Amino acid sequence: xELSPVCTxxxxxxxxxxxxxxxxxxxxxPRDVEVDIEFLYKAVPQLNKVFRIVxxxxxxxxxxxxxxxxxMRDGRKERFALKHxxxxxxxxxxxxxxxxxxxxxxxxxxxxxxxxxxKEDHVVIVMPYMEHQAIVDIISSLTFEEVRLYIYHxxxxxxxxxxxxxxxxxxxxxxxxxxxxxKMYALVDFGLAQGTADTQIELLKVDLTRxxxxxxxxxxxxxxxxxxxxxxxxxxxxxxxxxVKPIKTEDPASRRxxxxxxxxxxxxxxxxxxxxxxxxxxxxxxxxxxxVCNICLSRKQQVAARAGTPGFRAPExxxxxxxxxxxxxxxxxxxxxxxxxxxxxxxxKASDDLIALxxxxxxxxxxxxxxxxxxFGKAVVxxxxxxxxxxxxxxxxxxxxxxxxxDEVTPLHGASKDAAHHPKTPDDTPTHRPTExxxxxxxxxxxxxxxxHPEHSGSKDASTLLDKQSSEVESSERGWDRxxxxxxxxxxxxxxxxxxxxxxxxQALQHPLFKDL
Ligand code: ADP
Ligand code: MG
Ligand code: ZN
Numbered sequence: 001x002e003l004s005p006v007c008t009x010x011x012x013x014x015x016x017x018x019x020x021x022x023x024x025x026x027x028x029x030p031r032d033v034e035v036d037i038e039f040l041y042k043a044v045p046q047l048n049k050v051f052r053i054v055x056x057x058x059x060x061x062x063x064x065x066x067x068x069x070x071x072m073r074d075g076r077k078e079r080f081a082l083k084h085x086x087x088x089x090x091x092x093x094x095x096x097x098x099x100x101x102x103x104x105x106x107x108x109x110x111x112x113x114x115x116x117x118x119k120e121d122h123v124v125i126v127m128p129y130m131e132h133q134a135i136v137d138i139i140s141s142l143t144f145e146e147v148r149l150y151i152y153h154x155x156x157x158x159x160x161x162x163x164x165x166x167x168x169x170x171x172x173x174x175x176x177x178x179x180x181x182x183k184m185y186a187l188v189d190f191g192l193a194q195g196t197a198d199t200q201i202e203l204l205k206v207d208l209t210r211x212x213x214x215x216x217x218x219x220x221x222x223x224x225x226x227x228x229x230x231x232x233x234x235x236x237x238x239x240x241x242x243x244v245k246p247i248k249t250e251d252p253a254s255r256r257x258x259x260x261x262x263x264x265x266x267x268x269x270x271x272x273x274x275x276x277x278x279x280x281x282x283x284x285x286x287x288x289x290x291x292v293c294n295i296c297l298s299r300k301q302q303v304a305a306r307a308g309t310p311g312f313r314a315p316e317x318x319x320x321x322x323x324x325x326x327x328x329x330x331x332x333x334x335x336x337x338x339x340x341x342x343x344x345x346x347x348x349k350a351s352d353d354l355i356a357l358x359x360x361x362x363x364x365x366x367x368x369x370x371x372x373x374x375x376f377g378k379a380v381v382x383x384x385x386x387x388x389x390x391x392x393x394x395x396x397x398x399x400x401x402x403x404x405x406x407d408e409v410t411p412l413h414g415a416s417k418d419a420a421h422h423p424k425t426p427d428d429t430p431t432h433r434p435t436e437x438x439x440x441x442x443x444x445x446x447x448x449x450x451x452x453h454p455e456h457s458g459s460k461d462a463s464t465l466l467d468k469q470s471s472e473v474e475s476s477e478r479g480w481d482r483x484x485x486x487x488x489x490x491x492x493x494x495x496x497x498x499x500x501x502x503x504x505x506x507q508a509l510q511h512p513l514f515k516d517l
Contacts (some may be wrong), residue, residue, distance in 0.1 A: 005164035029055050036064065040084055051080065051126075053272040062191055063087050067129060079129035085191075087121040090211040093191070094123050096203035100166055100190035103127070103201055108160035109153050109185040130186050133500060135173035137178060139345045144479030147340040150178060150489070152514050153185040154333050159504035161187070162326040164310040165199030168192070170308045171332035173345070189431050192308065196325060213318070265361075266292050267319045268379040290383040310356040311335065311348035315369060316499050318353045318360070330508070334494025338363075338391075341487060342398035344447035359446045361386045363394065364497055370498035391488040398447050399480060487515035 029037070033056045041048050051068035058065035066082040085094055098116055106112030117127035142150075154176055161168060168175075168190065175189040195204025252338045268287075286293035308317065314331035316324055339347040350356035357380070365388030372378040396402045490511050496502035505509075 005405075023252070024128045037066065040066065040124070041084075043084075044117050044119045044124050046117050046119065047082070047124060050381060051082065053082065057081065062089060063248060068126075073206075081127045081129045083125040083127065085123045085125070089123070092206055093208060093211055096193065096201070096206070096208060096436065097190045098125060099201050099203045100161070100164075101127070104161050104164045104166055109157035109187055110160055111186040111188045127188070130177050130179060130184060131182075132177035132179050132184075132186075135339075136345050139340065139343060140389070142340065142478070144483055144487075147337075148513065149183065149517075150185070150335065150340065151337050151490075152509070152517055154187075154336065155508045157162075157185065157187040158326075158329050158333060159228070159509060162196075162329070162505055164201060165196040166190070166204065167194045167196060167203055168329050169194055169328050170312075171336070172309055172312045173336060173339075181317070252419045265358050265383070266290065266381045267357070267373070268296075268381075277505060288380055308332070310353055311346050311359075313353065313356055314499065315357065315360060315497050316376055318357045319373055319380065320353075321376045321378060321499075324505070325499065327502045329504055330494055330502055331499075333505070333508075336490060337487075337491050337494060338395070341391075341395040341483070341491065342447060343395075344398055347447055349446070358382075360497075362446055363389050364495060365389075368496055370466040375498050375500070390489050392483070392485075395483075395488070401480065433514050484513065486511065489513075 036056055037053045040053060043291040047053065047068070051070050052064050053068045055067045056064060057067050063086060064084045066084065068080045068082045069077050070080060072078055085097075098113065101111065101113040104110055111127055111130070113125060113127055117124040117126065118143055154171075157176070158168070158171070168187070169187060169192040171187075175187065177186040177188055178184075191200075193204065194208055199205060239444055284293055284295045286296055308328075310318075312332040312335050314324075314328040317328050323423075335347060339345045348356055348359045350359055357369070361382060366384070366386040368388055370380045370382065393402065490503075490508060490513050493503040493511070494508065
């Protein structure tokens, strides 16, 4: 089968023989998956002539991904991933996703596309199937070398797509397939991709953020304008206030309209001093305070692309800076590296953008974050100063390689310490409370997953026993006892709060950490 993509209403059987042994399919799959597979055959009947759909391998809000087998002319059976896009996806959005795969895919760790099928509004993108492991399942057993290679290959895929002017916008482990055994890597899911100003992808030149048929909502996203009379705000006022840290015990719909909203963080555009703006004859009085007044609450949100998953979003995305570039993907790669170095996945678990921003401040420092935001025209107000963390100390502590510092040393959850400002909710409660070696990040939703630390489960035994076990201990360290400074230096450069000074993917590949690759 050739890898040249064919997008057609008809059947693309080039290289494939018709195989109609669906009846022979063993019903190993659950009943509901069987129903879904039958539905897909009905929605796109051409698939039946080419593929035996074996299983469902992914299910999201916007697509379902199936594993299909095709009998090739030479007798080989080949496996494919069939991505069935929800019929309500905007046609231009679908075409853009496909164009990213056809133009940039198939090399440098970027997934390619084999075929595309369509019947009416049902579209199925067919890709080579790549077996992969979920990061959450393997994070606790990865060696440092595996982590180094993983990040190298992720950066390689980013360099590649960025050369085409593609901003992926949803870089996270679920979209970067990793086969640990075969050392294969593939970037997938261009469903949120956008183009840079000079993108080579024609369909990314369309303003995809304004496609109306079905905007892809994002985890944790709420319609913040739902209770606001959008037409009553002036154009000038529209850029003044973007986000308000809500009180979490309140209902999301009511809190935007409540009169005394307080929270640790607020973000504003800096283009004009809010206290001088007058809207509907009223003067704002919340500038540089930790509250947001009713006047600001009634301002229209700034329109800027906000895609991806809150925990992986760059500060300029979280603050809705309108000029977002390929640097946002680099930030996300940094969050992944932080996750892998600390052994915690997900690292930041945030249900909305301001919680995500607060969590970033607990690691990167509030002063530093405020300073960076200022450089791209956003005023961030934080009710409490959060010190910047040393990345090695942070990661080694989270790995259990260092004793956990006391509260007074590491007030990581400072912003959420004040219960009156930030009441506890289930969102902020860690899924499991570790018994030892914990950091306070857990209380602000940072560093969620606690992996096993086999190398630290033993007590101080007799030296003879230690000698016996030393080789085992050595191997169980998996290289985490000698992480070079370069790893933390690269992490620092990927998670540069300022997108204009943040390292690019191309530069990162030249980093000393990868000099042998
Ligand atoms: P969505 O837009 O719904 O997130 P993705 O393109 O990210 O869709 O695919 C969802 C999941 O399906 C992926 O996380 C991955 O597990 C699986 N998947 C996607 N493409 C492939 C592929 N080519 N080979 C194997 N699995 C795939
Ligand atoms: Mg995805
Ligand atoms: Zn105000």
